[in-house]
Every structure is written in C-alpha cells, then in structure tokens.
Amino acid sequence: MIKRFAILVSALALFVLQSQSVFACGGLIAPNGAIRLSRAATLVAWHDGIERYMTSFTYQGDVPKLGWIVPLPAVPLKIEEGGGWTLLRLALETRPQPIWTGST
Numbered sequence: 612m613i614k615r616f617a618i619l620v621s622a623l624a625l626f627v628l629q630s631q632s633v634f635a636c637g638g639l640i641a642p643n644g645a646i647r648l649s650r651a652a653t654l655v656a657w658h659d660g661i662e663r664y665m666t667s668f669t670y671q672g673d674v675p676k677l678g679w680i681v682p683l684p685a686v687p688l689k690i691e692e693g694g695g696w697t698l699l700r701l702a703l704e705t706r707p708q709p710i711w712t713g714s715t
Contacts, residue, residue: 637671637680646672652698661688667698 639646651668666681 621665630653637682639668640678640680641674641676642674646670646677652702654698665693665698667693667695 639648639692641673647670649669649671652666654663654665656663662684663684664681668679670677
C-alpha cells in the first residue's frame with residue numbers, strides 16, 4: 612500500500628513540475644498599474660515551418676502609453692499590425708451560427 616502511494620505521489624509531483632511553464636501568459640503594463648486586461652484572444656498557426664501568433668486584446672483604463680508583454684518561443688522575424696476584426700471574423704467563419712427554420 613505504501614509503495615503504491617509513493618508511486619502516486621511521485622507521478623503527481625512530476626506532473627506538477629512539468630506543467631509550471633504554462634503559467635507564463637504575459638500582460639499589460641502602465642504607469643501606476645492604471646490598466647486592466649478585459650479580454651484577450653490568441654491564434655497560433657504553423658505553416659511552411661513558421662509559427663505565427665495573432666493576438667487581440669481589450670483593456671480598461673485611460674492611459675496615454677502602455678506596454679504589452681507576450682512570451683514567445685523565439686525572437687520574432689517580424690511584427691505586423693493586423694486588422695481589428697481578424698480574430699472575430701475567424702471565429703465567426705469557423706463556427707457559423709445555425710439557421711433555424713420553423714418555430715422554436
């Protein structure tokens with residue numbers, strides 16, 4: 612019984628130690644902490660050996676300048692600004708709303 616318990620505790624400890632890196636998610640920085648992240652969405656795509664990240668976020672707070680920290684697996688080759696509705700459009704196109712006919 613003790614041997615089984617030791618194996619279970621060891622397996623759980625290994626699992627917890629391996630999953631620590633997923634806690635890094637980045638965030639917004641502003642003077643005096645005067646900003647709060649409201650919503651964020653990220654698309655990660657792999658094509659022709661290149662990993663692409665597309666991130667959208669909204670925040671609450673009235674600050675003229677802010678910083679945005681995003682952990683990435685490597686230094687980006689380039690950074691481009693995308694369209695404001697890109698991720699919303701992707702979500703709508705990949706999850707179309709059902710068309711109801713008849714009474715509900």
